[in-house]
Amino acid sequence: MALNSFAFDCLRTTFDLFVASQYNMYDEDYNGYVLDSLYTDKGEGQSLSIKYYRTGNHLDSTIEYNVTPDTTTQRVIVYNETVKVDKEENSKTVHFYKDGEEYQKIEFYFKDDSLYYRTLNIQGKIENLYEEYSIYIVNDTIFENEGSPITVHDSENENRCSVNHQMQAATSWTTLMTYEYETRGDTLIQTNHNPANNQSVNGTKEFYVPVDLLQTTPIISKKIYPVADWKNSKQFDLLGRPAKSEHIIKVGR
DSSP: OOOBOOOOOHHHHHHHHHHHHHTGGGSTTOOSEEEEEEEEEEETTEEEEEEEEEETTEEEEEEEEEEOSSTTOEEEEEEEEEEEEEEOSSEEEEEEEETTEEEEEEEEEEETTEEEEEEEEEETTEEEEEEEEEEEEETTEEEETTTOSEEEEOSSOTTEEEEEEOOTTOSSOEEEEEEEEEEETTEEEEEEEOGGGTTTOOOEEEEEEEGGGOOOOOOOGGGSSOOOOOOSOOOBOTTSSBOOSHHHHTOOO
16 A cells, blocks of 8 residues: 655654553543554564454454564464543543453543653552653653653654653763654554664554554454564663553553
């Protein structure tokens, strides 16, 4: 399918996608993009593909395909998940269940262009704080966790923005991650690229689709993603860090 020509405000798209997937997506009347699938080439013949099956915006199950260097070998993991939401005016608590057992809950607070949440992992009846995170957008900058790192527009490409970090006492900024967007039909594609490792990392591809077009149809494992040459990629959260929580990897429920 030919690539449509479409200009994005990358900064606004990045912020809105993140807020939608973390907060708005759990509303019954949500009408927007959700994460349909992603592809990561781990290098040396290994790759990870994740496919989400939904009815509307409700996640029914998740399938992970882990391919080994011997391409005849695949490890397939199927998750049967349910989500319960307790909602108030500007806040909500989302409970995640895997095969009927609650394993995580996230407490959100959102107002204007600011989102705060805390993630608690659950084992039995014990809750452990896993992560606290805040993100907000002011003018042409996304700030995270007390202001560092920041995400700004790319001066040469309006479809791309960069996550920059300034080390303590340093005078210059380091680019941790870039995000670039394109469309293919009704699909929005986000490519995450780590400039510091451009010899081995050429981006994780995330595929977003409008929620009203989703169908729970069978998956054909080797034909999920367009053919590309992505090298040794990793999942990253908006901070440009390797994703360290199960929830971040499964963004876009």
